[in-house]
Structures are given as C-alpha cells and as structure tokens.
Amino acid sequence: MTFELLAQNIESIQTALQQQAAHAVNLSLTARNWLMGCYIVEFEQNGEDKAQYGAKLLKRLEERLHTKGLTERRFREFRRLYLVYPQLGREVLNYVGAQVQNSQIALPEAIRRTATAESESIIIRRTSSAELEQQAWQVPADKLFYRLPLSHLTAISKIDDPLKRAFYEIETIKGCWTYDELDRQISTLYYERSGLSKDKTGLSKLVNHAAQNLSPKDVLHNPDFS
Numbered sequence: 001m002t003f004e005l006l007a008q009n010i011e012s013i014q015t016a017l018q019q020q021a022a023h024a025v026n027l028s029l030t031a032r033n034w035l036m037g038c039y040i041v042e043f044e045q046n047g048e049d050k051a052q053y054g055a056k057l058l059k060r061l062e063e064r065l066h067t068k069g070l071t072e073r074r075f076r077e078f079r080r081l082y083l084v085y086p087q088l089g090r091e092v093l094n095y096v097g098a099q100v101q102n103s104q105i106a107l108p109e110a111i112r113r114t115a116t117a118e119s120e121s122i123i124i125r126r127t128s129s130a131e132l133e134q135q136a137w138q139v140p141a142d143k144l145f146y147r148l149p150l151s152h153l154t155a156i157s158k159i160d161d162p163l164k165r166a167f168y169e170i171e172t173i174k175g176c177w178t179y180d181e182l183d184r185q186i187s188t189l190y191y192e193r194s195g196l197s198k199d200k201t202g203l204s205k206l207v208n209h210a211a212q213n214l215s216p217k218d219v220l221h222n223p224d225f226s
Contacts, residue, residue: 030150031092037082038089038108040075046109077154084157084165087138091145138162139169148172151179155186164191 043050044057053060058075144153152172159165168191172182196202 026149027095027146030088030145030153031096033078033150033154034082034085034088034092035096035108036075037078037080040079041082042108077157080157081154085141085144085153087141088145089141091141095145139166143173144169149179152177152182155179155182159186167191167194167196 040058040061047053050057058072058079061075062070062072148156148169156165156168156172159168168182168186171177171185171190175181177185
C-alpha cells in the first residue's frame with residue numbers, strides 16, 4: 001500500500017461514514033418532529049385540560065419546556081408536518097419502535113393504532129372516496145421518510161395543494177435537489193411553469209408512475225438538515 005492509497009482509503013471511509021451518520025441524524029429529527037406534532041394534535045383533540053390553553057397552547061408549551069429549538073414557531077411546523085404526512089406513522093413507528101419500547105415514552109394513540117392490522121381496516125372503511133383517490137397517487141411513505149431530508153419535508157409541507165406537493169416530492173428525489181435548489185424551484189413556480197398544474201389527470205399519472213418506479217439510486221447527494 002502506498003501513502004497515496006492510504007490517504008484515499010481514509011478519505012473514502014470518512015466520506016461514507018459521515019454521510020451515513022448525517023442520514024441517521026436526519027431520520028431521528030424527522031421522527032422526533034413528526035411525533036411531537038402527533039402529540040400536539042392529539043392533545044388539541046382529546047386533551048383533558050385542553051380548554052385551559054386554547055390558541056395559546058404552543059406558546060405555553062414553549063414556556064413550560066424552555067428548551068432551545070422548541071419554540072412556538074417550531075411547534076407549528078411539527079404540527080403541520082404531522083397533519084400533512086399522517087402516512088409516515090408506520091415508518092416512524094418502525095424506526096423508533098425499539099427505542100420507545102425500552103423507555104418510558106408513551107406513544108400517541110394515533111401512532112399506536114398504526115401498529116395493528118385491525119386499525120388499518122377501520123381506517124379504510126372510514127376513508128372517503130376522495131381520500132382514496134388521493135392515496136392512489138401519494139408518494140409511498142417509506143420513500144418520503146428515507147429519501148427526503150427533514151428540511152425538504154418541512155418546506156414541501158407548506159404547500160396546500162396535495163398534487164403539487166407530490167410533484168415537488170418526486171422531482172426533489174429524482175433530481176437530487178439540495179434545499180436551496182428546492183426552494184428556488186418553488187419560488188420560481190416550476191410546478192406552474194411545467195404546465196402540469198392545468199392537467200390534473202396527467203400530473204396524477206406522472207406522480208403515480210414516478211413514485212412506483214423510484215430506485216435505490218434516487219437519493220439526495222447533498223441533504224440539508226435542520
């Protein structure tokens with residue numbers, strides 16, 4: 001082995017394992033934020049003392065926790081992440097399941113329900129035809145969780161139109177966009193300029209086809225974490 005080969009080997013190990021560590025951190029952050037959003041929504045809907053907090057809930061939560069990074073604005077992001085991507089429940093459960101089982105953490109009722117096949121059948125029976133149609137072209141949850149960094153999911157979750165969101169999810173994964181590239185495409189109306197915004201049927205077919213044919217190589221080269 002030459003000195004140059006030694007240096008190359010060490011450089012390769014550094015790059016590969018650093019990327020792996022960054023990816024693991026990102027998955028943990030996505031799971032954390034989604035779970036916090038789930039807790040918040042569950043409390044807003046079923047909390048025993050929810051009436052005492054009302055619209056001030058998130059601010060009171062910030063004051064009670066007094067933890068860097070856990071602010072009212074962040075809590076709003078976490079809640080939106082959960083509400084926009086409820087389908088991430090099983091992926092989050094699979095990812096944090098062992099860790100949660102070995103701790104004193106009580107999972108939210110919403111995510112506990114995803115652990116049983118019976119709950120899935122109940123959800124299907126209660127799902128409207130419009131929601132079933134939307135599910136037909138949703139990007140699979142595992143691809144959203146494992147292929148899109150938290151910063152990208154947070155940005156895309158701000159888009160109200162679900163088909164438009166799916167468009168950017170697919171294009172981000174296929175194009176290996178960094179956060180800055182994604183932000184630029186959204187701000188320059190790439191979706192609208194594509195012409196597909198006026199062809200819902202065509203866009204639906206495109207998103208569905210792309211979602212089903214994404215391969216392992218369709219990953220982000222330069223993910224951004226937050």
